[in-house]
Amino acid sequence: MERKGYDEALDVVATARERAARALERAERATAAAERHERRASDPEGGEFHAQIAETHRRSAACHRSSAALHASFADRTLVWARDKGIRPRFMTGVADALGTESAAITLVDSAQNQLAVAVSDEPSLAAQDLEYVLGEGPCREASYRRQPVHSAGQEIERRWPGYGPGLTSLGITSVLAVPLETRTGCFGALSVFDPRPDLMGSADLAEVTAALTRIVLLGPDADPELYGGTDHREAVQQASGALSVRIDCSVGDALALIKARAFAEETTTEAIARRILDGDPYL
Numbered sequence: 001m002e003r004k005g006y007d008e009a010l011d012v013v014a015t016a017r018e019r020a021a022r023a024l025e026r027a028e029r030a031t032a033a034a035e036r037h038e039r040r041a042s043d044p045e046g047g048e049f050h051a052q053i054a055e056t057h058r059r060s061a062a063c064h065r066s067s068a069a070l071h072a073s074f075a076d077r078t079l080v081w082a083r084d085k086g087i088r089p090r091f092m093t094g095v096a097d098a099l100g101t102e103s104a105a106i107t108l109v110d111s112a113q114n115q116l117a118v119a120v121s122d123e124p125s126l127a128a129q130d131l132e133y134v135l136g137e138g139p140c141r142e143a144s145y146r147r148q149p150v151h152s153a154g155q156e157i158e159r160r161w162p163g164y165g166p167g168l169t170s171l172g173i174t175s176v177l178a179v180p181l182e183t184r185t186g187c188f189g190a191l192s193v194f195d196p197r198p199d200l201m202g203s204a205d206l207a208e209v210t211a212a213l214t215r216i217v218l219l220g221p222d223a224d225p226e227l228y229g230g231t232d233h234r235e236a237v238q239q240a241s242g243a244l245s246v247r248i249d250c251s252v253g254d255a256l257a258l259i260k261a262r263a264f265a266e267e268t269t270t271e272a273i274a275r276r277i278l279d280g281d282p283y284l
Contacts, residue, residue, distance in 0.1 A: 009082035012228055016075035019222045023068035030061035059211070062204070066212035067220075070094050074228065091227040096121040096193070098209050103173070103194035105129045106181070106213065107140040108225075115141075119231045124171050125194055130269045131167045133234075134260040138164040139178035140190040147187050150178045151201055177201055181214045232271075240274035 034057035041051040073094035081089050096104035103125040108117045115133050120126040132138035138161055143150040153175035158165035168176065177200060178192040191210055193200060200206050218225050225231060237259060245255040259277070263270045 006082050013075045013079050016071045020068040020071035023064045027061045027064035030057045033057040062208045063211040066208040067216040090230045092119050092121040100197045105192045108189040109144050117231050117233045119227045131164050134264050135163040137161050139176045140192050143178035143180045143190040144187045147180045179210050236274040237270045240277040244277050
C-alpha cells in the first residue's frame with residue numbers, strides 16, 4: 001500500500017479505536033449506575049422502580065460494549081489490511097462475525113419503504129440486498145414495514161417471496177432473519193442475517209448488536225452512518241437513471257425501472273448495469 005493510503009488507513013484505525021474507547025467508558029458509567037440502583041432495589045418503598053432503572057442501565061451498558069467490540073474489531077482488521085493489503089475490510093463483516101455468520105446487511109429506507117442505502121458484509125449479502133432493491137420485496141422490506149422480526153427458511157422462502165425467494169436460494173442461502181432498526185418515532189431500516197445460527201432469534205447477541213447499531217453506530221453521539229465508507233447510497237444507479245432518462249426521453253423513475261429489469265434479466269447487479277450505462281453502452 002502506498003504511504004498515503006497507509007497513513008489514511010491508520011487514521012481510520014485511530015478513529016475506530018477512539019470510538020471503541022468512548023463506548024467502553026459509557027458502558028462503565030452505565031454499569032456503575034445500574035449497581036447504585038440495584039443496591040436500592042431492596043428498599044421497602046421504591047424498590048421496584050430502582051430495579052427497573054437498574055435493568056435499563058444494564059441494557060445500555062451491554063449496548064455500549066457491543067458497539068465497542070464492533071469498532072475494535074474493525075480497527076484490528078483495518079490495521080491488518082494496511083500492513084498486508086488484500087481486500088479492504090468492511091464494518092459489516094464484524095457485525096456478521098458478532099452474530100455468528102458470514103453474511104449480514106443493513107438496509108436504510110425512507111417512510112415509503114424506498115431503499116436509500118445499503119451496507120453489507122460480503123458478496124452474497126450484497127447480491128441478496130440488490131435482489132430486494134430490484135424486486136421490491138424481501139425480508140428487510142417486510143421487517144421495516146411490519147416493524148417486527150422476520151424469519152424464513154427452506155422452501156418457505158420461495159413461497160413467502162415469489163420473486164425474491166428463488167433468487168435468494170439460487171445464491172445458496174437457505175435461511176434469512178431480518179429485524180427492524182427502530183427509534184421511538186419510527187423505523188429507518190432493517191438488519192438482515194443470512195443463514196443465521198438456529199438460536200439467533202431472540203438471543204442476547206442479536207438484541208445487543210441491533211441496539212448498538214441503532215442507538216450508537218448509526219444514530220448515537222459517535223454516529224457514522226457511512227460505516228467507515230462501507231455504506232452504498234447507490235450513487236452510480238442514481239446517475240445512470242438520470243443519464244438513461246435523457247438518452248431515451250423518459251422519466252427518471254421509468255429509467256430506474258428499466259435498469260432494475262435489465263439487472264434481473266441478466267442476473268447481475270443494478271450497479272453493474274449502471275456502470276455500463278455511464279460508460280456509454282448503446283444497447284441499454
